[in-house]
Amino acid sequence: MAIGRGILAFALLGMAATRTATAQTYDELRGWCFQGAKSQEQVVQGCDAVIRSGRESVDDLAVAQVRHGIALRRLGHPDRALQAYGEAIRLKPSYSQAFNSRCYLYAITNHLQEALKDCNEALRLDPNSQYAYDSRAFAYLKLGMLDAAIADYNVALRLEPGRPYSLFGRGIARQRKGDKAGGEADMAAAKAKTPGIGEEFAQYGVRPN
Numbered sequence: 001m002a003i004g005r006g007i008l009a010f011a012l013l014g015m016a017a018t019r020t021a022t023a024q025t026y027d028e029l030r031g032w033c034f035q036g037a038k039s040q041e042q043v044v045q046g047c048d049a050v051i052r053s054g055r056e057s058v059d060d061l062a063v064a065q066v067r068h069g070i071a072l073r074r075l076g077h078p079d080r081a082l083q084a085y086g087e088a089i090r091l092k093p094s095y096s097q098a099f100n101s102r103c104y105l106y107a108i109t110n111h112l113q114e115a116l117k118d119c120n121e122a123l124r125l126d127p128n129s130q131y132a133y134d135s136r137a138f139a140y141l142k143l144g145m146l147d148a149a150i151a152d153y154n155v156a157l158r159l160e161p162g163r164p165y166s167l168f169g170r171g172i173a174r175q176r177k178g179d180k181a182g183g184e185a186d187m188a189a190a191k192a193k194t195p196g197i198g199e200e201f202a203q204y205g206v207r208p209n
Helices: 002-034 040-053 056-072 078-091 096-107 112-125 130-142 146-159 164-176 180-193 198-202
Strands: none
Touching: 002 040, 002 056, 002 180, 040 056, 056 096, 056 112, 056 198, 078 096, 096 112, 096 130, 112 130, 130 164, 164 180, 164 198, 180 198
């Protein structure tokens, strides 16, 4: 009987250890999703685990879907990113960042009217979102609506002074309007903060003159 009890205690200890290891593994994956990771692939893996877990609140699942979508976009999977953003919006229709993220994806993939619609909704939900002003400005820039782009970039920079993406976008818009000195100053300031920013804009179809 003593041996039997010992075997049972050992088995229960093993089950507890397995549960702890599993919880620790999930905690690590959750951290990759919500707190960042060494690679975008890890973010995708972490957010996949969160989304499939059934452990999170609706609000946290919406955040996980947006972070999942951003990582997928950066890895070159826009269709999967679009699905993730759509699911975030379904889960939490009041989530401004989900609309902003989808706006930016639409803007970089040249679905510009859809981009404006989503950014307008993001700003309706959060009128102080510098990210949504920046994303809408980028859509305006690609549409050639330079005054509107500059106006939105100005608001984004007022909300977040020195934001490199807003500086670089405004620099291009100012340059295209004939303000060469102002445009070059903005772009130089942006490059000082984010050296590869020009290449990133070029990847999305926007280049200085």
